[in-house]
Amino acid sequence: MPVxxxxxxxxxxxxxxxxxxxxxxxxxxxxxxxICLIGRSGSGKSTLLRCINFLEEPSRGKIEVDGIQVDAEGxxxxxxxxxxxxxxxxxxxxxxxxxxxxxxxxxxxxxxxVTVKGMDRKHAIELAxxxxxxxxxxxxxxxxxxxxxxGQKQRVAIARALTMEPRVMLFDEPTSALDPELIGEVLxxxxxxxxxxxxxxxxxxxxxFARDVAxxxxxxxxxxLIEDANPDELFSNPKDPRTQALIDRYRSGEQ
Amino acid sequence: xxxxxxEGQMPASQAELLYQAQLRKERVFRMHVGIxxxxxxxxxxxxxxxxxxxxxxxxxxxxxxxxxxIFKNITFIAGGLGQTLLISVLSILFAIVMALFAALxxxxxxxxxxxxxxxxxxxxxxxxxxxxIFFFFLALPQLGIVxxxxxxxxxxxxxxxxxxxxxxxxAGLSSVGKGQREAAMALGMTPGQTMMRIVLxxxxxxxxxxxxxxxxxxxxxxxxxSATGFVHELMWRATKVGRAxxxxxxxxxxxxxxxxxxxxxxxxxxxxxxxxxxxxxx
Numbered sequence: 001m002p003v004x005x006x007x008x009x010x011x012x013x014x015x016x017x018x019x020x021x022x023x024x025x026x027x028x029x030x031x032x033x034x035i036c037l038i039g040r041s042g043s044g045k046s047t048l049l050r051c052i053n054f055l056e057e058p059s060r061g062k063i064e065v066d067g068i069q070v071d072a073e074g075x076x077x078x079x080x081x082x083x084x085x086x087x088x089x090x091x092x093x094x095x096x097x098x099x100x101x102x103x104x105x106x107x108x109x110x111x112x113x114v115t116v117k118g119m120d121r122k123h124a125i126e127l128a129x130x131x132x133x134x135x136x137x138x139x140x141x142x143x144x145x146x147x148x149x150x151g152q153k154q155r156v157a158i159a160r161a162l163t164m165e166p167r168v169m170l171f172d173e174p175t176s177a178l179d180p181e182l183i184g185e186v187l188x189x190x191x192x193x194x195x196x197x198x199x200x201x202x203x204x205x206x207x208x209f210a211r212d213v214a215x216x217x218x219x220x221x222x223x224x225l226i227e228d229a230n231p232d233e234l235f236s237n238p239k240d241p242r243t244q245a246l247i248d249r250y251r252s253g254e255q
Numbered sequence: 256x257x258x259x260x261x262e263g264q265m266p267a268s269q270a271e272l273l274y275q276a277q278l279r280k281e282r283v284f285r286m287h288v289g290i291x292x293x294x295x296x297x298x299x300x301x302x303x304x305x306x307x308x309x310x311x312x313x314x315x316x317x318x319x320x321x322x323x324x325i326f327k328n329i330t331f332i333a334g335g336l337g338q339t340l341l342i343s344v345l346s347i348l349f350a351i352v353m354a355l356f357a358a359l360x361x362x363x364x365x366x367x368x369x370x371x372x373x374x375x376x377x378x379x380x381x382x383x384x385x386x387x388i389f390f391f392f393l394a395l396p397q398l399g400i401v402x403x404x405x406x407x408x409x410x411x412x413x414x415x416x417x418x419x420x421x422x423x424x425x426a427g428l429s430s431v432g433k434g435q436r437e438a439a440m441a442l443g444m445t446p447g448q449t450m451m452r453i454v455l456x457x458x459x460x461x462x463x464x465x466x467x468x469x470x471x472x473x474x475x476x477x478x479x480x481s482a483t484g485f486v487h488e489l490m491w492r493a494t495k496v497g498r499a500x501x502x503x504x505x506x507x508x509x510x511x512x513x514x515x516x517x518x519x520x521x522x523x524x525x526x527x528x529x530x531x532x533x534x535x536x537x
Contacts, residue, residue, distance in 0.1 A: 055437050055441060087440065087442070090441070094434060094437065094438065096434050098435060098437065098438035115444060115448055116442055116444055116448070117443075160442075161441075161442075164442060164443070
């Protein structure tokens, strides 16, 4: 019997002004699945990801995360509460890390649990140290973000998101702002998070990561999902010529 | 320094020598500026020293100040320093509150709040500070609101500086990137929490140096409050004794020196603060 999906996107539309950037998108993500969203820039993949936790407000359609259903056209206090609940279920990692520069690494990580969940500070620190340890950043817990490398910042950002104990992790091009030699350490941490059973939706250009870690790769083009398959199948036998073109582009870039 | 090979690098001792030479150059420059300041100051004193100089058949006279008057009245004028500082401190505190509200109002998406903020800033910046002080002191009594000189002064200075400082705050708020807000929102913070925990602390740090500058110019603009005739700060005291004894020259020079020294001291602390903030653990 199929389990009900943890993320369910139904008939989602998004307009930026007159520009139709997401076109009637529906997608179901079962628990523990790792999905990579790929596509050329401007294809709408980041926008789709950001619609899941309402950093971008969808224009029409429904988002459901772990049983909380939000209609894009909902309004008022009720809607704000629903969006808040969805955000508590989702952790997000940004391309530009977005660590809080006025807080130390540890303060960054406990900020969410303490301020948002009202968690006891001692308990939050325990949890934070555990997660910092698992991304290999515990030794920098008293440093300020300014003193960290990009890769270190991103690992802290992952720990910060994990410490909120989300059901789903959203990654928005997590390695695109990194120097090439720092990409590996972040991908390794993401791999680790995946093997621990986290549901992940990853917008990425890292084809190697998609091939090795993803259960499913979804290709976007012009605001539509054009292909959805497991990585082996998708990379060896793409159905859509646009997917083929995309893969060729990456292949030539990798050499 | 990060290069792996040593090729093309100069020996450490040579680099050190160049660095020392650079430092020496900077030191020499600062020293020469200091000496020049001293010379300019001596010239200024000389101009007010009351000398008669015979030179090629001409007699040059420098300005003669009444030193007896200066000694007799210096403590009276210095007695205004406390009032000047008090007005400045109270006004700047009031101004900070006003500036914060105006800056936040300017970011509001609620039209009446946005309008209130821009209206306030426009009205205050569109009228003279001198007029505003008199408005509180002379015009309000007509409506049955009688304010003391100090209160009028603080209200007017605070409102006025608040309007200008709101721009500083606004720049501070917009210096905090959109990503910071998004990260806070993604963690589930409410807009209020995002503002208080994430945006404001960063914005204030950005706004502190310009606020210091505003405070320094406030200490001088506080002289305008003397016009009410009821606040016995530096300027009021200087004009009072100066007029009474026809020694305005001496009185005003004294007041000017007090303002100047006060500004120099505050500027020194301001630069210390700025240096500390810029190297802080951001």
